[in-house]
Amino acid sequence: MTEAICRELASGVLAEHAAEVDRDARFPKEALAALRSHGLLSAAAPAGQGGLGADVPALARMAARLARGCGSTAMIWAMHQVQLACLLASDAGPELGAAVNRIVRDQLLVASATSEAGVGGALRRSACAVERDDPSPAARPDAGEPASTARLDKHATTVSYGLEADALLVSARRGPDSPPGDQVAVLLDAADASLETLGGWNPLGMRGTCSPALRIRAAFADWRILPVPFGDLVARVMTPLSHVLWSGVWYGLAAEAADRAAAHARGRAGTGSPPSGALAEMRWRLSAVEAQLAEAARAAQAVLTGAAEPTVAFTLLVNSLKLAASQVAVDVALAALRVCGMAGYSEDGPHSVARLVRDLLSAPLMIGNERLVAINAELALVARDR
Amino acid sequence: MSAVPARAVHGDERTPVERRLRELLARRSVLPGVIESVDAGADLWELGMESLAMVGVMVAVEDEFGVEFPDELLTRDTFRSLAVITDAVVSLTREEGPA
Known part of the structure; x- marks a missing residue:
């Protein structure tokens, strides 16, 4: 049911605006409004809380469906689901719980600010810290809005849809004296944060995700710090779900490219020559990713x-999915480009795969594959069967 | 998870294991200047241990004590503190060794 809606939206409003979103590197606001109107922004939240109660395998399939219409929209949706799952997995107190409920109920868009200048792209290290004027914030007797006792100032290098989001999940060191690896996540209301764009946004692909560098400054109440340590949240929710849902997006983009190549080859069926063997190769490559994706989604x-x-075996599994899906999807899209020739190279026309190729070239860079290979090589030293 | 025994019962077994473990991590420069004297129950993640360093610790502990952690023990929780690692090692050596 939900997947059918995703398919319908992908071939409708998403596809309709995809080229313009891509050309202008602008936020896909029409698509996001449509997702909201079908409750899809709260897909990962339990039905009892006002969400759609989709499990990880269902979310992965939805991501793939959406990607066929607009890669940027699908990636924004996927990233938002990851943030939502992180919030839902946090054992929240009453105030944070109410804020999360509001995000689910009103389908507010949550962006992630985990990247940071000066930490070399490592998710699990922060330079900025949660700082306090008063080191021991005492309970305040006065009722009403709790005082802002903490603040942070972060130079994030890539914040996808950061300027469009209603809320931001920001990583930072627990305190000024904490080591880089002792992090917390802070849920900020975009309205309470000062966001300053550092540099522009004019990338090769995934242009609609609008992911510039941002300086984020905010003062906030203590309850906005998620109680679960960031490292645990990363291991249990953020990394596995990111890899699975991103891979869903990449799989969808590659499958769309393969379909366009097949359509192009069909149009030339009258010429007497047999279809390119690349059409067969794309299928087995896609089948392998699809199976790997389904297995990792179940484990996640x-x-x-x-x-x-x-x-360790679980981490290896989801990291391996990311490595394989990001590389195979690019291979499939490039094979589709060879099959389609100039019709595929063109940005216009039914057999264009140009945008798909450009979008997919971001896949090996999102959590760089070289870094992930280095991590998996270490993990392989202690790998055992699950 | 089931392999972690109640600590109080095996107090005498644990002390030498914990000492060897502490020396091992110090030799491997895990949290240098901290690991030598930190409380056995202290959270090593909060003290700044990093994920990749943890894999090195896993390998070193297996080699040092001649044990092999089953996958379900290869988690952040098992390697959270000297005390928890010690519990896991004691439990594995009792299962595998001559006891």
Whole structure:
């Protein structure tokens, strides 16, 4: 049902604005409004809380469906689901719980600010810290809005849809004396934060994600710091879900490219020559990614619900999915480009795969594959069967 | 998870294991200047241990004590503190060793 809606929206409003969103590198506001009107922004939230209650395998399939219409929209949606899952997995107190409920109910868009200048692209290190004027914020007897006792100032290098989001999940060191790896996540209301764009946004692909560098400054109440340590949240929710849902997006983009190549080859069927063998190769490559994606999605669901632990073998599994999906999707899209020839190279026309190729070239860079290979090589030293 | 025993019961077994473990991590420069004297229950993640360093610790502990952690013990929780690692090692050596 939900997947059918995703398919319909992908071929409708998403596809309709995709070229313009891409050309102008602008936020896909029409698509996001349509997703909202179908409750899709709260897809990962439980039905009892006002969400759609989609599990990880369902979310991955939805991501793939959406990507066929507009890669940027699908990636924004996927990233938002990851942020939402992080918030839902946090054992929140009453105030944070109410804020999360409001995000689910009103389908507010949540961006992630985990990147930072000077930490070399490492998610698990922060330079900025949560700082306090008063080191021991005492409970305040006066009722009403709790005072802003903490603040942060972060130079984030890439904040996807940061200027469009209603809220931001920002990583920072726990305190000024904390080591780079002792981090917390802070949920900021965009309205309470000062966001300053540093530099422009004119990339090769995924242009609608609008992911510039931002300086984020905010003062906030203590309850906005998620109680679960950031490292645990990363291991259990953020990394596995990112890899699975991003891979869903890449799989969808590659499958769309393969379909366009097949359509192009069909149009030339009258010429007497047999179809390119690349059409067959694209299919087996896609089948392999699809199976790997489904397996990793099932494993991620078990870890998300607490039925399984994020062990070394699990981390290897989801990292391997990211490596394979990001590389194979690019290979498939480039094969589609060869099949389609100039019709594929053109930005216009039914057999264009140009935008798909450009969007997919971001895949190996999002959490750089070289870094991930280095991590998996270490993990392989202690890998055992799950 | 089931392999972690109640600590109080095996107090005498644990002390030498914990000492060897502390020396091992110090030799490997895990949290240098901290690991030598930190409380056995202290959270190593909060003290700044990093994920990749943890894999090195896993390998070193397996080699030092001649044990092999099953995958379900290869988690951040097992390697959260000297005390928890010690519990896991004691439990594995009792399962595998001559006891």
